[in-house]
Amino acid sequence: MKTVTLYTDGACSGNPGPGGWGAILIYGEHKKELSGGERGTTNNRMELTAVIRGLEAIKMPCVVELYSDSKYVIDALEKGWARGWKARGWIKSDKKPALNPDLWEKLLALCDIHTVNLHWVKGHADNPFNNRCDELAVGEWQKLKELS
Numbered sequence: 001m002k003t004v005t006l007y008t009d010g011a012c013s014g015n016p017g018p019g020g021w022g023a024i025l026i027y028g029e030h031k032k033e034l035s036g037g038e039r040g041t042t043n044n045r046m047e048l049t050a051v052i053r054g055l056e057a058i059k060m061p062c063v064v065e066l067y068s069d070s071k072y073v074i075d076a077l078e079k080g081w082a083r084g085w086k087a088r089g090w091i092k093s094d095k096k097p098a099l100n101p102d103l104w105e106k107l108l109a110l111c112d113i114h115t116v117n118l119h120w121v122k123g124h125a126d127n128p129f130n131n132r133c134d135e136l137a138v139g140e141w142q143k144l145k146e147l148s
Helices: 043-056 071-078 081-087 101-113 128-147
Strands: 003-012 017-027 030-041 063-068 115-120
Touching: 003 043, 003 128, 017 043, 017 128, 030 043, 030 128, 043 063, 043 071, 043 101, 043 128, 071 081, 071 101, 071 115, 081 101
Parallel strands: 003 063, 063 115
Antiparallel strands: 003 017, 017 030
């Protein structure tokens, strides 16, 4: 299987508020930037959307090296929380409803297609790809705010 590197980030102005997401796919010499936004959303929804859109852009099953500064995304996948929430009907271990089940459902399905290796990176630090994803995400919510 081919190996693709995926960097993602989400951002929100207010939580909830206008939000944006950014993703960068890297395969060999090829690099593709993706971004988008939503008017009324949360930071966590944008973090999830960035990963989903990045994985959806990969046309065949691949090994994906996913880099994200979102502990919410990385921990829920790495520690099996998201699969546990799904198994319990989107209820967390503390008996409260899991947030964003629509997005987790999509993400778990994509993780069944691709072999996703998870890497947490410190946000707003020295990783140029993570910083670029942040720029893309912030640019998207700023566009939405200007249109309001």
